[in-house]
Every structure is written in structure tokens, then in C-alpha cells.
Amino acid sequence: MGEWRDGERMDEGQQQGTRHSPPSPPNTRLAAGGALPDRLQQALLPVVGYERCTQPDWWGALAIRRTMICAGGAEKAGCNGDSGGPLNCQAADGHWEVHGIASFVSGLGCNAPKKPTVFTRVSAFEDWIAETMNKN
Numbered sequence: 001m002g003e004w005r006d007g008e009r010m011d012e013g014q015q016q017g018t019r020h021s022p023p024s025p026p027n028t029r030l031a032a033g034g035a036l037p038d039r040l041q042q043a044l045l046p047v048v049g050y051e052r053c054t055q056p057d058w059w060g061a062l063a064i065r066r067t068m069i070c071a072g073g074a075e076k077a078g079c080n081g082d083s084g085g086p087l088n089c090q091a092a093d094g095h096w097e098v099h100g101i102a103s104f105v106s107g108l109g110c111n112a113p114k115k116p117t118v119f120t121r122v123s124a125f126e127d128w129i130a131e132t133m134n135k136n
Contacts (some may be wrong), residue, residue, distance in 0.1 A: 002063045034110075036081075044071035045087070058114045067124035069100045070116040078102050078117030079110035087119045098122055 053070035054061045064070065071087060072078060078085070087100030093100075100119025106112040 020115075035118055043072070043076040045076060045117065046074065047071050051060045053116065053118075057096050059118065061122075065119065067121050068103065069119040071100070071119060074113040077111050077115070078105045080105065081116065 045065045047056075048070040050064070050066065050070075053059050054064045059070065069087060082102045082105065085102040086098045087102065089099040090096055097123055103118045103120050103123065105117050106115035106117060
């Protein structure tokens, strides 16, 4: 299990402000309205703390839940077509783990200030994942 920092549960091996690498599916845009890339894309994204991400001028408390992770921002973030892609975080021992699944990005365009990519937090659904896998 992870620990809590600044009101946000940090998964094992994850530290607030550390960078995480979510590969983007090949059908995602590099810029709002831009062309589709020919190759799989990835970027290192800083995790944005829950307290900051829920501020009214960011995403706000109505949009963000504790079952979500905000990462990226004005310089690098997800774009249209990234939904369903992973947020991979490097653990202390060097291996990579999926900590999030891309959920949504800003309608203001890619890399909009104060609108980081929002990921579903995988650790919030571990029990459901295990139960579903056991049933199948």
C-alpha cells in the first residue's frame, strides 16, 4: 500500500511531483486539431497533487475525485485520442507499473494551462479488478 501526502494517496514507488510516462496510442493527436502521428508517443509528466488539481481555476472539486490522478499540464499533457492509455510509473526497484488509465483532457485543447490530463487511479479499483479476474 502507498502512503498519503498532501491529501493524496501516493501508490508504492510514486512520489508527488515525480514524472511518469504514459505512452499515447498511435491514433492520438500531438496538438489540438493537429495531425495524427505515425509512431507511438510518450511524455514524462509531473503528478499534480489533488489539492492543486481541485482548485477552482484548475479542474475544480466537482470534476476531480480521489479515485483520479492529475498529471501533466501546460507543457506536456494528454490530447484527444489518449483516453484508455496508461500512466506508467517507475517503482523504487526500477520496474514500471500502470498507476492510471487516461480518462479525459481539456476541451480547451491539448496542453492547456491548469488543465492536466486526468487518469483513473488503478489502485482505487484493485479489489474490483481482482474480483472480476477471479470470476473470469
